[in-house]
Amino acid sequence: MATGRTHRPATRSRGIPEATVARLPLYLRALTALSERSVPTVSSEELAAAAGVNSAKLRKDFSYLGSYGTRGVGYDVEYLVYQISRELGLTQDWPVVIVGIGNLGAALANYGGFASRGFRVAALIDADPAMAGKPVAGIPVQHTDDLEKIIKDNGVSIGVIATPAGAAQQVCERLVAAGVTSILNFAPTVLSVPDGVDVRKVDLSIELQILAFHEQRKAGEEALALAEAEAVVEVSEESGKGPDGDVPAVMPA
Amino acid sequence: MATGRTHRPATRSRGIPEATVARLPLYLRALTALSERSVPTVSSEELAAAAGVNSAKLRKDFSYLGSYGTRGVGYDVEYLVYQISRELGLTQDWPVVIVGIGNLGAALANYGGFASRGFRVAALIDADPAMAGKPVAGIPVQHTDDLEKIIKDNGVSIGVIATPAGAAQQVCERLVAAGVTSILNFAPTVLSVPDGVDVRKVDLSIELQILAFHEQRKAGEEALALAEAEAVVEVSEESGKGPDGDVPAVMPA
DNA sequence: CCATCTTTGTGCACGCGTTCACAAAGACAT
DNA sequence: ATGTCTTTGTGAACGCGTGCACAAAGATGG
Numbered sequence A, B: 001m002a003t004g005r006t007h008r009p010a011t012r013s014r015g016i017p018e019a020t021v022a023r024l025p026l027y028l029r030a031l032t033a034l035s036e037r038s039v040p041t042v043s044s045e046e047l048a049a050a051a052g053v054n055s056a057k058l059r060k061d062f063s064y065l066g067s068y069g070t071r072g073v074g075y076d077v078e079y080l081v082y083q084i085s086r087e088l089g090l091t092q093d094w095p096v097v098i099v100g101i102g103n104l105g106a107a108l109a110n111y112g113g114f115a116s117r118g119f120r121v122a123a124l125i126d127a128d129p130a131m132a133g134k135p136v137a138g139i140p141v142q143h144t145d146d147l148e149k150i151i152k153d154n155g156v157s158i159g160v161i162a163t164p165a166g167a168a169q170q171v172c173e174r175l176v177a178a179g180v181t182s183i184l185n186f187a188p189t190v191l192s193v194p195d196g197v198d199v200r201k202v203d204l205s206i207e208l209q210i211l212a213f214h215e216q217r218k219a220g221e222e223a224l225a226l227a228e229a230e231a232v233v234e235v236s237e238e239s240g241k242g243p244d245g246d247v248p249a250v251m252p253a
Numbered sequence C: 001c002c003a004t005c006t007t008t009g010t011g012c013a014c015g016c017g018t019t020c021a022c023a024a025a026g027a028c029a030t
Numbered sequence D: 001a002t003g004t005c006t007t008t009g010t011g012a013a014c015g016c017g018t019g020c021a022c023a024a025a026g027a028t029g030g
Helices: A018-036 A044-051 A055-065 A077-088 A103-110 A112-116 A144-154 A165-178 A204-230 B018-036 B044-051 B055-065 B077-088 B103-110 B112-116 B144-154 B165-178 B204-230
Strands: A074-076 A094-099 A119-126 A139-143 A158-161 A182-185 A198-201 B074-076 B094-099 B119-126 B139-143 B158-161 B182-185 B198-201
Touching: A018 A044, A018 A055, A018 A077, A018 B204, A044 A055, A044 A074, A055 A077, A074 A077, A077 B204, A094 A103, A094 A144, A094 A165, A094 B204, A103 A119, A103 B103, A112 A119, A112 B204, A119 A144, A119 B204, A139 A144, A144 A165, A158 A165, A158 B204, A165 A182, A182 B204, A198 B204, A204 B018, A204 B077, A204 B094, A204 B112, A204 B119, A204 B158, A204 B182, A204 B198, B018 B044, B018 B055, B018 B077, B044 B055, B044 B074, B055 B077, B074 B077, B094 B103, B094 B144, B094 B165, B103 B119, B112 B119, B119 B144, B139 B144, B144 B165, B158 B165, B165 B182
Parallel strands: A094 A119, A094 A158, A119 A139, A158 A182, A182 A198, B094 B119, B094 B158, B119 B139, B158 B182, B182 B198
Antiparallel strands: none
16 A cells, blocks of 8 residues: 555544445456456455455444345356445546646556546646646646636546646645545645545555565565574674664674 | 555564554654754654644654654754665665656656655666667656566666556566565555565555545535525435445435 | 255454553652 | 653554455255
8 A cells, every 4th residue: 555644533434444445446346347247246254355355344344334245156247346336435436637837747647547437637736837738648737826716617626636736735735725525646745634624644655664564674684594594693782872873784682 | 655555464573553653754754854953953843743643643653663752852953864765675775667758757757856865766677668768857768578687687676567457467476586575566456465474555546535434425515504504305215225226425324 | 835055244252553541660859 | 851742653543445254145956
Protein backbone atom coordinates (compact mmCIF):
# COMPACT_ATOMS: atom_id res chain seq x y z
CA MET A 1 0.00 0.00 0.00
CA ALA A 2 1.19 3.15 -0.55
CA THR A 3 1.53 3.87 2.99
CA GLY A 4 0.71 7.16 4.54
CA ARG A 5 -2.82 7.52 5.66
CA THR A 6 -4.39 10.59 7.08
CA HIS A 7 -7.72 9.59 8.39
CA ARG A 8 -10.29 10.32 10.97
CA PRO A 9 -9.84 7.35 13.26
CA ALA A 10 -13.06 8.22 15.01
CA THR A 11 -16.23 7.63 13.04
CA ARG A 12 -16.51 4.23 11.49
CA SER A 13 -18.82 4.46 8.53
CA ARG A 14 -21.98 2.48 9.00
CA GLY A 15 -20.02 -0.07 10.97
CA ILE A 16 -17.75 -1.05 8.09
CA PRO A 17 -14.18 -1.13 9.43
CA GLU A 18 -11.63 0.95 7.58
CA ALA A 19 -9.46 -2.11 7.03
CA THR A 20 -12.34 -3.82 5.28
CA VAL A 21 -13.03 -0.80 3.08
CA ALA A 22 -9.40 -0.83 2.00
CA ARG A 23 -9.76 -4.44 0.86
CA LEU A 24 -13.04 -4.08 -1.02
CA PRO A 25 -11.34 -2.73 -4.17
CA LEU A 26 -9.09 -5.78 -4.08
CA TYR A 27 -12.04 -8.14 -4.01
CA LEU A 28 -13.76 -6.11 -6.68
CA ARG A 29 -10.83 -6.46 -9.02
CA ALA A 30 -10.63 -10.22 -8.53
CA LEU A 31 -14.38 -10.54 -9.01
CA THR A 32 -14.29 -8.47 -12.18
CA ALA A 33 -11.66 -10.79 -13.61
CA LEU A 34 -13.88 -13.78 -12.78
CA SER A 35 -16.87 -12.03 -14.27
CA GLU A 36 -15.01 -11.49 -17.53
CA ARG A 37 -14.31 -15.20 -17.64
CA SER A 38 -18.03 -15.79 -17.09
CA VAL A 39 -17.48 -17.66 -13.85
CA PRO A 40 -20.91 -17.79 -12.18
CA THR A 41 -20.03 -18.45 -8.54
CA VAL A 42 -16.92 -18.48 -6.41
CA SER A 43 -16.13 -19.81 -2.95
CA SER A 44 -14.53 -17.69 -0.26
CA GLU A 45 -11.47 -19.88 -0.50
CA GLU A 46 -10.99 -19.33 -4.23
CA LEU A 47 -11.71 -15.62 -4.12
CA ALA A 48 -9.43 -15.13 -1.15
CA ALA A 49 -6.60 -16.81 -3.02
CA ALA A 50 -7.20 -14.58 -6.04
CA ALA A 51 -7.20 -11.46 -3.90
CA GLY A 52 -4.22 -12.56 -1.86
CA VAL A 53 -5.91 -12.65 1.52
CA ASN A 54 -7.04 -15.12 4.17
CA SER A 55 -10.42 -16.71 3.48
CA ALA A 56 -11.70 -16.14 7.01
CA LYS A 57 -10.87 -12.47 6.68
CA LEU A 58 -12.71 -12.29 3.39
CA ARG A 59 -15.82 -13.88 4.84
CA LYS A 60 -15.76 -11.53 7.79
CA ASP A 61 -15.32 -8.57 5.44
CA PHE A 62 -18.35 -9.63 3.41
CA SER A 63 -20.36 -10.19 6.55
CA TYR A 64 -20.16 -6.45 7.20
CA LEU A 65 -21.92 -5.84 3.90
CA GLY A 66 -24.63 -8.41 4.50
CA SER A 67 -25.29 -12.08 3.90
CA TYR A 68 -24.64 -12.25 0.21
CA GLY A 69 -23.37 -15.81 -0.03
CA THR A 70 -25.09 -19.17 -0.27
CA ARG A 71 -23.86 -21.85 2.12
CA GLY A 72 -22.63 -24.91 0.37
CA VAL A 73 -22.23 -22.98 -2.88
CA GLY A 74 -20.35 -19.73 -2.51
CA TYR A 75 -20.92 -16.23 -3.79
CA ASP A 76 -22.67 -15.16 -6.97
CA VAL A 77 -19.97 -13.27 -8.87
CA GLU A 78 -22.17 -10.77 -10.71
CA TYR A 79 -24.23 -10.01 -7.65
CA LEU A 80 -21.17 -9.44 -5.52
CA VAL A 81 -19.61 -7.17 -8.13
CA TYR A 82 -22.75 -5.10 -8.01
CA GLN A 83 -22.95 -4.98 -4.23
CA ILE A 84 -19.32 -4.01 -3.71
CA SER A 85 -19.49 -1.41 -6.48
CA ARG A 86 -22.50 0.08 -4.84
CA GLU A 87 -20.89 0.03 -1.43
CA LEU A 88 -17.81 1.81 -2.75
CA GLY A 89 -19.94 4.33 -4.58
CA LEU A 90 -18.73 3.28 -8.00
CA THR A 91 -22.17 3.05 -9.58
CA GLN A 92 -21.97 6.78 -10.03
CA ASP A 93 -19.30 8.62 -11.99
CA TRP A 94 -16.80 10.65 -10.03
CA PRO A 95 -15.24 13.55 -11.87
CA VAL A 96 -11.67 14.14 -10.69
CA VAL A 97 -9.14 16.83 -11.43
CA ILE A 98 -5.40 16.28 -11.56
CA VAL A 99 -3.30 19.25 -10.52
CA GLY A 100 0.34 19.29 -11.57
CA ILE A 101 0.93 17.83 -15.01
CA GLY A 102 4.57 16.86 -14.77
CA ASN A 103 5.80 13.36 -15.44
CA LEU A 104 3.66 11.88 -12.73
CA GLY A 105 0.57 13.90 -13.50
CA ALA A 106 0.79 12.88 -17.14
CA ALA A 107 1.19 9.27 -16.15
CA LEU A 108 -1.90 9.51 -13.98
CA ALA A 109 -3.87 11.15 -16.78
CA ASN A 110 -2.93 8.31 -19.09
CA TYR A 111 -3.57 5.62 -16.49
CA GLY A 112 -6.41 3.47 -17.70
CA GLY A 113 -7.36 2.29 -14.25
CA PHE A 114 -9.06 5.56 -13.46
CA ALA A 115 -11.47 5.73 -16.34
CA SER A 116 -12.22 2.03 -16.19
CA ARG A 117 -14.09 2.08 -12.93
CA GLY A 118 -16.24 4.99 -11.93
CA PHE A 119 -13.71 7.77 -12.34
CA ARG A 120 -13.53 10.37 -15.05
CA VAL A 121 -10.69 12.82 -15.49
CA ALA A 122 -12.66 16.04 -15.70
CA ALA A 123 -9.69 18.36 -16.06
CA LEU A 124 -5.92 18.67 -15.96
CA ILE A 125 -4.51 21.75 -14.26
CA ASP A 126 -0.97 23.11 -14.25
CA ALA A 127 0.70 26.32 -13.09
CA ASP A 128 2.98 26.55 -16.13
CA PRO A 129 1.44 28.90 -18.72
CA ALA A 130 3.40 27.09 -21.44
CA MET A 131 1.39 23.94 -20.71
CA ALA A 132 -1.97 25.63 -21.14
CA GLY A 133 -3.95 24.26 -24.05
CA LYS A 134 -1.47 21.46 -24.67
CA PRO A 135 -3.35 18.16 -24.76
CA VAL A 136 -2.26 15.37 -22.41
CA ALA A 137 -4.04 12.04 -22.75
CA GLY A 138 -6.44 13.82 -25.09
CA ILE A 139 -7.39 16.44 -22.51
CA PRO A 140 -6.20 20.02 -22.84
CA VAL A 141 -4.28 21.29 -19.83
CA GLN A 142 -5.81 24.32 -18.14
CA HIS A 143 -4.11 26.98 -16.10
CA THR A 144 -4.21 27.16 -12.32
CA ASP A 145 -5.90 30.54 -12.47
CA ASP A 146 -9.13 28.84 -13.49
CA LEU A 147 -8.97 26.16 -10.78
CA GLU A 148 -11.96 27.37 -8.80
CA LYS A 149 -14.16 27.74 -11.87
CA ILE A 150 -13.18 24.29 -13.17
CA ILE A 151 -14.02 22.64 -9.85
CA LYS A 152 -17.40 24.31 -9.62
CA ASP A 153 -18.42 23.90 -13.25
CA ASN A 154 -17.71 20.19 -13.16
CA GLY A 155 -18.97 19.47 -9.67
CA VAL A 156 -15.64 17.96 -8.71
CA SER A 157 -15.28 16.62 -5.19
CA ILE A 158 -12.12 14.53 -5.63
CA GLY A 159 -8.77 16.12 -6.41
CA VAL A 160 -5.38 14.58 -7.18
CA ILE A 161 -2.29 16.58 -6.28
CA ALA A 162 0.81 15.74 -8.32
CA THR A 163 2.65 19.02 -7.92
CA PRO A 164 6.09 19.57 -6.40
CA ALA A 165 6.12 19.53 -2.61
CA GLY A 166 6.39 23.28 -2.34
CA ALA A 167 3.13 23.94 -4.15
CA ALA A 168 1.05 21.16 -2.61
CA GLN A 169 -0.31 22.88 0.48
CA GLN A 170 -1.39 25.96 -1.42
CA VAL A 171 -3.05 23.91 -4.15
CA CYS A 172 -4.73 21.85 -1.46
CA GLU A 173 -6.19 24.91 0.19
CA ARG A 174 -7.56 26.23 -3.08
CA LEU A 175 -9.09 22.85 -3.90
CA VAL A 176 -10.75 22.64 -0.50
CA ALA A 177 -11.99 26.22 -0.67
CA ALA A 178 -13.53 25.45 -4.06
CA GLY A 179 -15.43 22.49 -2.67
CA VAL A 180 -13.16 19.45 -2.97
CA THR A 181 -13.57 17.13 0.02
CA SER A 182 -11.31 14.21 -0.92
CA ILE A 183 -7.70 14.51 -1.92
CA LEU A 184 -5.19 12.00 -3.21
CA ASN A 185 -1.76 13.47 -2.53
CA PHE A 186 1.37 12.40 -4.41
CA ALA A 187 3.50 15.29 -3.20
CA PRO A 188 5.95 14.42 -0.42
CA THR A 189 4.39 16.76 2.12
CA VAL A 190 2.05 16.55 5.06
CA LEU A 191 -1.11 18.35 4.03
CA SER A 192 -3.16 20.06 6.68
CA VAL A 193 -6.86 20.18 5.91
CA PRO A 194 -9.99 21.15 7.83
CA ASP A 195 -12.24 18.51 9.37
CA GLY A 196 -14.46 16.73 6.91
CA VAL A 197 -11.82 16.55 4.20
CA ASP A 198 -10.20 13.17 3.54
CA VAL A 199 -6.61 12.95 2.46
CA ARG A 200 -4.88 9.84 1.23
CA LYS A 201 -1.20 9.92 0.57
CA VAL A 202 0.91 7.98 -1.89
CA ASP A 203 4.59 8.39 -1.32
CA LEU A 204 6.93 6.56 -3.64
CA SER A 205 10.06 7.40 -1.73
CA ILE A 206 8.63 6.20 1.57
CA GLU A 207 7.70 2.84 0.08
CA LEU A 208 11.26 2.35 -1.11
CA GLN A 209 12.65 3.29 2.27
CA ILE A 210 10.49 0.69 3.97
CA LEU A 211 11.75 -1.90 1.51
CA ALA A 212 15.31 -0.81 2.20
CA PHE A 213 14.79 -1.38 5.90
CA HIS A 214 13.68 -4.96 5.35
CA GLU A 215 16.39 -5.50 2.79
CA GLN A 216 19.02 -4.35 5.25
CA ARG A 217 17.60 -6.60 7.91
CA LYS A 218 17.71 -9.55 5.57
CA ALA A 219 21.33 -8.80 4.68
CA GLY A 220 22.16 -8.41 8.35
CA GLU A 221 20.56 -11.70 9.34
CA GLU A 222 22.31 -13.49 6.53
CA ALA A 223 25.71 -12.12 7.50
CA LEU A 224 24.97 -12.83 11.14
CA ALA A 225 24.06 -16.41 10.40
CA LEU A 226 27.23 -16.69 8.41
CA ALA A 227 29.30 -15.30 11.25
CA GLU A 228 27.70 -17.67 13.71
CA ALA A 229 28.36 -20.59 11.42
CA GLU A 230 32.01 -19.69 11.37
CA ALA A 231 31.92 -19.37 15.14
CA VAL A 232 34.53 -16.68 14.99
CA VAL A 233 32.97 -13.80 16.79
CA GLU A 234 34.81 -10.76 17.94
CA VAL A 235 32.78 -8.10 19.60
CA SER A 236 34.20 -4.62 19.61
CA GLU A 237 32.28 -2.50 22.04
CA GLU A 238 31.29 0.92 20.88
CA SER A 239 29.42 3.30 23.11
CA GLY A 240 28.81 7.00 23.54
CA LYS A 241 26.69 9.37 21.62
CA GLY A 242 27.18 11.53 18.57
CA PRO A 243 27.65 10.73 14.90
CA ASP A 244 30.72 8.66 15.35
CA GLY A 245 32.40 7.13 12.34
CA ASP A 246 31.20 4.30 10.19
CA VAL A 247 29.19 1.57 11.72
CA PRO A 248 30.03 -2.00 10.81
CA ALA A 249 27.55 -3.50 8.39
CA VAL A 250 26.82 -6.24 10.84
CA MET A 251 26.13 -4.85 14.24
CA PRO A 252 26.28 -7.01 17.33
CA ALA A 253 22.95 -7.83 18.97
CA MET B 1 -0.10 5.42 2.08
CA ALA B 2 -0.78 3.57 -0.87
CA THR B 3 -2.52 0.75 0.64
CA GLY B 4 -1.88 -2.81 -0.28
CA ARG B 5 0.71 -4.53 1.80
CA THR B 6 2.00 -8.01 1.42
CA HIS B 7 4.11 -8.73 4.40
CA ARG B 8 5.31 -11.42 6.65
CA PRO B 9 3.21 -10.67 9.71
CA ALA B 10 5.33 -13.02 11.74
CA THR B 11 8.87 -11.89 12.42
CA ARG B 12 9.17 -8.42 13.85
CA SER B 13 12.58 -7.09 13.01
CA ARG B 14 14.72 -6.57 16.08
CA GLY B 15 11.58 -5.65 17.96
CA ILE B 16 10.78 -2.61 15.82
CA PRO B 17 7.07 -2.78 14.98
CA GLU B 18 6.12 -2.59 11.34
CA ALA B 19 3.90 0.41 11.98
CA THR B 20 6.86 2.26 13.41
CA VAL B 21 9.10 1.39 10.46
CA ALA B 22 6.45 2.80 8.14
CA ARG B 23 6.59 6.12 9.99
CA LEU B 24 10.36 6.48 10.19
CA PRO B 25 10.63 7.90 6.64
CA LEU B 26 8.04 10.48 7.63
CA TYR B 27 10.10 11.60 10.60
CA LEU B 28 13.24 11.56 8.51
CA ARG B 29 11.73 13.90 5.96
CA ALA B 30 10.58 16.35 8.63
CA LEU B 31 13.99 16.19 10.30
CA THR B 32 15.80 16.78 7.04
CA ALA B 33 13.74 19.91 6.50
CA LEU B 34 14.68 21.12 9.98
CA SER B 35 18.29 20.27 9.35
CA GLU B 36 18.32 22.38 6.20
CA ARG B 37 17.03 25.29 8.23
CA SER B 38 19.86 24.65 10.69
CA VAL B 39 17.49 23.99 13.57
CA PRO B 40 19.67 22.32 16.25
CA THR B 41 17.07 20.60 18.42
CA VAL B 42 13.37 19.80 18.25
CA SER B 43 10.81 18.64 20.77
CA SER B 44 8.61 15.61 20.25
CA GLU B 45 5.64 17.96 20.11
CA GLU B 46 7.08 20.10 17.31
CA LEU B 47 8.39 17.19 15.29
CA ALA B 48 5.12 15.30 15.63
CA ALA B 49 3.23 18.30 14.29
CA ALA B 50 5.61 18.54 11.33
CA ALA B 51 5.22 14.85 10.56
CA GLY B 52 1.47 14.88 11.07
CA VAL B 53 1.32 12.39 13.92
CA ASN B 54 0.57 12.24 17.64
CA SER B 55 3.49 13.21 19.87
CA ALA B 56 3.07 10.23 22.18
CA LYS B 57 3.25 7.94 19.19
CA LEU B 58 6.40 9.62 18.00
CA ARG B 59 8.09 9.24 21.35
CA LYS B 60 7.15 5.60 21.55
CA ASP B 61 8.42 5.07 18.02
CA PHE B 62 11.76 6.61 18.92
CA SER B 63 11.93 4.57 22.10
CA TYR B 64 12.18 1.45 19.95
CA LEU B 65 15.37 2.85 18.43
CA GLY B 66 16.90 3.80 21.75
CA SER B 67 17.05 6.77 24.08
CA TYR B 68 18.19 9.46 21.69
CA GLY B 69 16.49 12.45 23.30
CA THR B 70 17.44 14.73 26.16
CA ARG B 71 14.77 15.34 28.75
CA GLY B 72 13.88 18.95 29.16
CA VAL B 73 15.42 19.78 25.77
CA GLY B 74 14.26 17.50 22.98
CA TYR B 75 16.06 15.68 20.20
CA ASP B 76 19.26 16.67 18.43
CA VAL B 77 18.19 17.03 14.81
CA GLU B 78 21.45 16.01 13.14
CA TYR B 79 21.95 13.05 15.39
CA LEU B 80 18.43 11.81 14.87
CA VAL B 81 18.73 12.16 11.09
CA TYR B 82 21.80 9.97 11.28
CA GLN B 83 20.23 7.37 13.53
CA ILE B 84 17.05 7.01 11.49
CA SER B 85 18.99 6.90 8.24
CA ARG B 86 21.13 4.15 9.64
CA GLU B 87 18.13 2.26 10.95
CA LEU B 88 16.43 2.43 7.56
CA GLY B 89 19.61 1.36 5.82
CA LEU B 90 19.98 4.60 3.91
CA THR B 91 23.62 5.13 4.74
CA GLN B 92 24.38 2.73 1.94
CA ASP B 93 23.37 3.17 -1.67
CA TRP B 94 20.67 0.89 -3.00
CA PRO B 95 20.74 0.26 -6.74
CA VAL B 96 17.23 -0.26 -8.08
CA VAL B 97 15.90 -1.26 -11.47
CA ILE B 98 12.64 -0.06 -12.94
CA VAL B 99 10.90 -2.50 -15.25
CA GLY B 100 8.27 -1.15 -17.62
CA ILE B 101 9.11 2.29 -18.96
CA GLY B 102 5.67 3.54 -19.91
CA ASN B 103 4.24 6.77 -18.61
CA LEU B 104 4.53 5.66 -15.03
CA GLY B 105 7.96 4.10 -15.36
CA ALA B 106 9.28 7.27 -16.95
CA ALA B 107 7.75 9.34 -14.19
CA LEU B 108 9.45 7.16 -11.61
CA ALA B 109 12.78 7.40 -13.41
CA ASN B 110 12.50 11.18 -13.36
CA TYR B 111 11.31 11.31 -9.77
CA GLY B 112 13.90 13.16 -7.74
CA GLY B 113 12.86 11.57 -4.48
CA PHE B 114 14.64 8.35 -5.35
CA ALA B 115 18.09 9.66 -6.01
CA SER B 116 17.93 12.13 -3.15
CA ARG B 117 18.05 9.60 -0.39
CA GLY B 118 19.99 6.41 -0.72
CA PHE B 119 18.54 5.09 -3.95
CA ARG B 120 20.15 5.00 -7.36
CA VAL B 121 18.37 4.03 -10.54
CA ALA B 122 20.80 1.43 -11.84
CA ALA B 123 18.85 0.54 -14.97
CA LEU B 124 15.61 0.97 -16.88
CA ILE B 125 14.18 -2.12 -18.53
CA ASP B 126 11.39 -2.45 -21.07
CA ALA B 127 10.03 -5.22 -23.27
CA ASP B 128 9.53 -2.97 -26.28
CA PRO B 129 12.54 -3.29 -28.63
CA ALA B 130 11.78 0.18 -29.99
CA MET B 131 12.54 1.63 -26.56
CA ALA B 132 15.97 0.01 -26.34
CA GLY B 133 18.77 2.56 -26.22
CA LYS B 134 16.42 5.48 -25.94
CA PRO B 135 17.42 7.58 -22.95
CA VAL B 136 14.85 8.29 -20.25
CA ALA B 137 15.90 10.61 -17.45
CA GLY B 138 19.40 10.38 -18.87
CA ILE B 139 19.54 6.61 -18.61
CA PRO B 140 19.35 4.41 -21.72
CA VAL B 141 16.51 1.88 -21.65
CA GLN B 142 17.63 -1.74 -21.91
CA HIS B 143 15.71 -4.69 -23.24
CA THR B 144 14.05 -7.30 -21.06
CA ASP B 145 16.25 -10.00 -22.55
CA ASP B 146 19.17 -8.71 -20.53
CA LEU B 147 17.24 -8.50 -17.27
CA GLU B 148 19.14 -11.24 -15.47
CA LYS B 149 22.53 -9.92 -16.50
CA ILE B 150 21.65 -6.37 -15.47
CA ILE B 151 20.50 -7.49 -12.03
CA LYS B 152 23.61 -9.48 -11.38
CA ASP B 153 26.12 -7.02 -12.81
CA ASN B 154 24.74 -4.23 -10.65
CA GLY B 155 24.06 -6.23 -7.53
CA VAL B 156 20.45 -5.12 -7.54
CA SER B 157 18.23 -6.37 -4.75
CA ILE B 158 15.31 -3.94 -5.12
CA GLY B 159 13.09 -3.96 -8.19
CA VAL B 160 10.25 -1.68 -9.24
CA ILE B 161 7.54 -3.12 -11.46
CA ALA B 162 5.67 -0.58 -13.57
CA THR B 163 4.53 -2.89 -16.34
CA PRO B 164 0.96 -3.62 -17.43
CA ALA B 165 -0.86 -6.06 -15.15
CA GLY B 166 -0.49 -8.94 -17.57
CA ALA B 167 3.30 -8.89 -17.55
CA ALA B 168 3.82 -8.24 -13.86
CA GLN B 169 3.88 -11.79 -12.50
CA GLN B 170 6.30 -13.00 -15.14
CA VAL B 171 8.62 -10.04 -14.63
CA CYS B 172 8.39 -10.61 -10.90
CA GLU B 173 9.47 -14.22 -11.25
CA ARG B 174 12.44 -13.29 -13.40
CA LEU B 175 13.50 -10.59 -10.95
CA VAL B 176 13.29 -12.98 -8.02
CA ALA B 177 15.13 -15.71 -9.88
CA ALA B 178 17.90 -13.24 -10.66
CA GLY B 179 18.30 -12.35 -7.01
CA VAL B 180 15.90 -9.49 -6.26
CA THR B 181 14.42 -9.82 -2.79
CA SER B 182 12.35 -6.63 -2.49
CA ILE B 183 9.74 -5.50 -4.98
CA LEU B 184 7.70 -2.34 -5.29
CA ASN B 185 4.71 -3.20 -7.45
CA PHE B 186 2.70 -0.59 -9.32
CA ALA B 187 0.86 -3.08 -11.51
CA PRO B 188 -2.72 -3.79 -10.43
CA THR B 189 -2.12 -7.48 -9.72
CA VAL B 190 -1.53 -9.71 -6.77
CA LEU B 191 2.02 -10.95 -7.06
CA SER B 192 2.89 -14.32 -5.63
CA VAL B 193 6.45 -14.63 -4.42
CA PRO B 194 8.44 -17.18 -2.45
CA ASP B 195 9.15 -16.68 1.24
CA GLY B 196 11.88 -14.20 1.99
CA VAL B 197 10.83 -11.79 -0.74
CA ASP B 198 9.09 -8.58 0.31
CA VAL B 199 6.45 -7.03 -1.88
CA ARG B 200 4.93 -3.62 -1.38
CA LYS B 201 2.07 -2.53 -3.56
CA VAL B 202 1.06 0.89 -4.73
CA ASP B 203 -2.30 0.93 -6.40
CA LEU B 204 -3.57 4.25 -7.66
CA SER B 205 -6.99 3.00 -8.55
CA ILE B 206 -7.56 1.45 -5.13
CA GLU B 207 -6.68 4.69 -3.39
CA LEU B 208 -9.29 6.51 -5.44
CA GLN B 209 -11.91 3.88 -4.71
CA ILE B 210 -11.34 4.26 -0.99
CA LEU B 211 -11.76 8.00 -1.34
CA ALA B 212 -14.96 7.45 -3.30
CA PHE B 213 -16.34 5.34 -0.48
CA HIS B 214 -15.82 8.10 2.06
CA GLU B 215 -17.06 10.69 -0.38
CA GLN B 216 -20.25 8.75 -0.91
CA ARG B 217 -20.73 8.38 2.80
CA LYS B 218 -20.27 12.10 3.29
CA ALA B 219 -22.83 12.83 0.56
CA GLY B 220 -25.20 10.30 2.10
CA GLU B 221 -24.92 11.75 5.59
CA GLU B 222 -25.44 15.23 4.27
CA ALA B 223 -28.55 14.24 2.35
CA LEU B 224 -29.79 12.26 5.34
CA ALA B 225 -29.31 15.20 7.66
CA LEU B 226 -31.19 17.32 5.17
CA ALA B 227 -34.04 14.85 5.01
CA GLU B 228 -34.23 14.68 8.77
CA ALA B 229 -34.28 18.43 9.00
CA GLU B 230 -37.26 18.55 6.70
CA ALA B 231 -38.92 15.88 8.80
CA VAL B 232 -40.60 14.45 5.76
CA VAL B 233 -39.62 10.83 5.76
CA GLU B 234 -41.25 8.17 3.66
CA VAL B 235 -39.82 4.74 3.93
CA SER B 236 -40.40 2.42 1.02
CA GLU B 237 -39.48 -1.09 2.01
CA GLU B 238 -37.42 -3.03 -0.41
CA SER B 239 -36.31 -6.55 0.25
CA GLY B 240 -35.21 -9.62 -1.60
CA LYS B 241 -32.00 -10.46 -3.29
CA GLY B 242 -30.58 -9.99 -6.75
CA PRO B 243 -29.44 -6.97 -8.68
CA ASP B 244 -32.69 -5.12 -8.45
CA GLY B 245 -33.03 -1.77 -10.13
CA ASP B 246 -31.59 1.49 -9.03
CA VAL B 247 -31.05 2.11 -5.38
CA PRO B 248 -32.07 5.47 -3.99
CA ALA B 249 -29.08 7.69 -3.30
CA VAL B 250 -30.14 7.92 0.31
CA MET B 251 -30.89 4.54 1.73
CA PRO B 252 -32.90 4.20 4.89
CA ALA B 253 -30.83 3.01 7.83
C1' DC C 1 -38.27 -36.91 3.47
C1' DC C 2 -33.89 -37.81 5.40
C1' DA C 3 -28.90 -38.00 5.48
C1' DT C 4 -24.71 -36.23 4.07
C1' DC C 5 -21.63 -32.91 2.51
C1' DT C 6 -20.05 -28.37 1.42
C1' DT C 7 -19.44 -23.67 2.54
C1' DT C 8 -20.92 -19.65 4.81
C1' DG C 9 -21.29 -16.59 8.83
C1' DT C 10 -19.61 -15.59 13.38
C1' DG C 11 -18.37 -16.03 18.53
C1' DC C 12 -14.19 -15.89 20.72
C1' DA C 13 -9.48 -15.29 21.90
C1' DC C 14 -5.24 -13.23 20.96
C1' DG C 15 -1.87 -9.83 19.60
C1' DC C 16 -0.62 -5.42 17.77
C1' DG C 17 -1.01 -0.50 17.76
C1' DT C 18 -2.53 3.69 19.93
C1' DT C 19 -3.19 6.78 23.55
C1' DC C 20 -3.16 8.42 28.24
C1' DA C 21 -0.90 9.85 32.07
C1' DC C 22 2.92 10.12 34.95
C1' DA C 23 7.39 9.23 36.97
C1' DA C 24 12.21 9.87 35.91
C1' DA C 25 15.75 12.71 34.06
C1' DG C 26 18.10 16.37 32.96
C1' DA C 27 18.67 21.68 32.09
C1' DC C 28 18.80 25.97 34.13
C1' DA C 29 18.47 29.60 37.49
C1' DT C 30 19.39 31.04 42.02
C1' DA D 1 23.82 22.47 45.98
C1' DT D 2 19.06 22.83 45.65
C1' DG D 3 14.69 23.64 43.59
C1' DT D 4 11.90 24.40 39.66
C1' DC D 5 10.55 23.58 35.15
C1' DT D 6 10.50 21.30 30.83
C1' DT D 7 10.37 17.22 28.14
C1' DT D 8 11.38 12.48 27.51
C1' DG D 9 10.51 7.55 28.05
C1' DT D 10 7.25 4.07 29.31
C1' DG D 11 3.72 1.25 32.10
C1' DA D 12 -0.90 0.26 31.55
C1' DA D 13 -5.44 0.28 29.54
C1' DC D 14 -8.10 0.11 25.60
C1' DG D 15 -9.73 -0.83 20.97
C1' DC D 16 -9.21 -2.66 16.47
C1' DG D 17 -7.96 -6.27 13.34
C1' DT D 18 -6.94 -11.10 12.55
C1' DG D 19 -7.51 -15.92 12.53
C1' DC D 20 -9.34 -20.18 14.53
C1' DA D 21 -12.80 -23.24 14.84
C1' DC D 22 -17.45 -24.50 14.73
C1' DA D 23 -22.41 -24.24 14.41
C1' DA D 24 -25.98 -23.02 11.14
C1' DA D 25 -27.72 -23.26 6.55
C1' DG D 26 -28.54 -24.80 2.38
C1' DA D 27 -27.57 -27.94 -1.68
C1' DT D 28 -27.50 -32.50 -3.36
C1' DG D 29 -28.31 -37.43 -3.68
C1' DG D 30 -30.76 -41.48 -2.36
